[in-house]
Amino acid sequence: MSHYVIETSQVSKSYGSVLALDKVSLRVREGSIYGLIGDNGAGKSTFLKLLAGHVFCTEGEIRLFDQYEEKELRRSRRQMGFMIEQPGLFPGMSAEKVLEYYRIQKGVPGKGKTEEMLKLTGIWEKRKCKCRKLSMGQKQRLGLAIAMIGEPGLLVLDEPINGLDPSGIIEFRRLLHRLNAEKGITILLSSHILSELQQTADTFGFLSRGRLLEEITAEDLAEKCMDYLDIKVSDTETFAALLEKYFPEEGFRVLPEQTIQIAHPRREPESYSRLAAENGLYLRGLERKRASLEDYYINLKKGVRHV
Numbered sequence: 001m002s003h004y005v006i007e008t009s010q011v012s013k014s015y016g017s018v019l020a021l022d023k024v025s026l027r028v029r030e031g032s033i034y035g036l037i038g039d040n041g042a043g044k045s046t047f048l049k050l051l052a053g054h055v056f057c058t059e060g061e062i063r064l065f066d067q068y069e070e071k072e073l074r075r076s077r078r079q080m081g082f083m084i085e086q087p088g089l090f091p092g093m094s095a096e097k098v099l100e101y102y103r104i105q106k107g108v109p110g111k112g113k114t115e116e117m118l119k120l121t122g123i124w125e126k127r128k129c130k131c132r133k134l135s136m137g138q139k140q141r142l143g144l145a146i147a148m149i150g151e152p153g154l155l156v157l158d159e160p161i162n163g164l165d166p167s168g169i170i171e172f173r174r175l176l177h178r179l180n181a182e183k184g185i186t187i188l189l190s191s192h193i194l195s196e197l198q199q200t201a202d203t204f205g206f207l208s209r210g211r212l213l214e215e216i217t218a219e220d221l222a223e224k225c226m227d228y229l230d231i232k233v234s235d236t237e238t239f240a241a242l243l244e245k246y247f248p249e250e251g252f253r254v255l256p257e258q259t260i261q262i263a264h265p266r267r268e269p270e271s272y273s274r275l276a277a278e279n280g281l282y283l284r285g286l287e288r289k290r291a292s293l294e295d296y297y298i299n300l301k302k303g304v305r306h307v
């Protein structure tokens with residue numbers, strides 16, 4: 001049975017007259033990498049700050065590791081690592097000293113932890129470098145090391161890939177996958193870079209204007225963001241039989257108007273038209289349709305239902 005480390009129920013947050021979050025009920029399964037997707041101002045940071053206890057909700061309930069009372073929530077947060085807003089990186093201090101400062105501040109025993117985290121996050125080589133001289137990517141890594149220093153079971157990262165160059169993004173993504181796979185850490189991260197989240201997360205939550213429009217697993221999303229080929233053919237029954245015989249691994253369904261739809265086609269469109277022509281069938285049309293995560297999100301915001 002799935003166990004959820006984060007569960008919010010009908011959580012709302014207003015800043016004066018601005019309703020930043022509107023009845024958000026969201027669940028993060030233990031062991032997952034959850035991507036919170038939303039445009040600028042959608043409420044992502046506010047949601048993550050609520051989890052961190054930096055701001056409080058005006059309505060609703062938050063559960064962290066099954067706890068919901070304020071005192072217990074504070075205890076739960078000690079099992080969490082946060083990278084929300086830039087952590088205080090003292091410009092004149094070395095990366096190692098800064099991490100050591102946070103280790104002591106968090107009461108984590110053993111100087112060896114600092115070394116371990118510097119190595120784990122890939123900035124060991126830069127440990128003597130002053131923070132002001134670190135690149136953006138190195139600062140992000142140090143930020144992650146700070147979030148990781150208490151060996152949390154759950155990481156909450158707000159736009160962690162912001163400002164990283166393409167290779168930095170790839171490296172950071174690999175690092176997150178490693179932390180998830182090898183250390184079993186659950187990760188909740190936000191981003192407005194959809195294509196990147198698509199490669200990182202296994203579950204998605206779409207936030208728009210403070211409302212959670214949908215939660216969906218990567219599997220279901222892949223199904224809905226489908227890549228398919230619509231083939232209009234003179235005789236669908238015969239063509240279906242040909243597909244079964246010659247291309248048995250293709251998944252297809254027969255639609256109205258003499259159309260056969262192939263999901264995730266494995267061949268180039270010409271292969272299908274050739275199959276039809278060689279067997280005396282007349283091809284009336286062939287159309288490839290693809291929907292990206294971007295398309296999906298845009299349609300979701302417009303209220304378009306996906307089936």
Ligand SMILES: Nc1ncnc2c1ncn2[C@@H]1O[C@H](COP(=O)(O)OP(=O)(O)OP(=O)(O)O)[C@@H](O)[C@H]1O
Binds near residue numbers: 019020038039041047
């Ligand atoms: N401290 C604050 N005081 C007043 N309004 C705020 C405050 N913080 C956020 N807001 C408003 O709440 C809404 C949600 O903001 P939030 O920062 O949570 O969005 P976001 O999805 O993280 O956006 P971005 O991607 O731009 O960081 C916005 O309309 C914003 O202007």
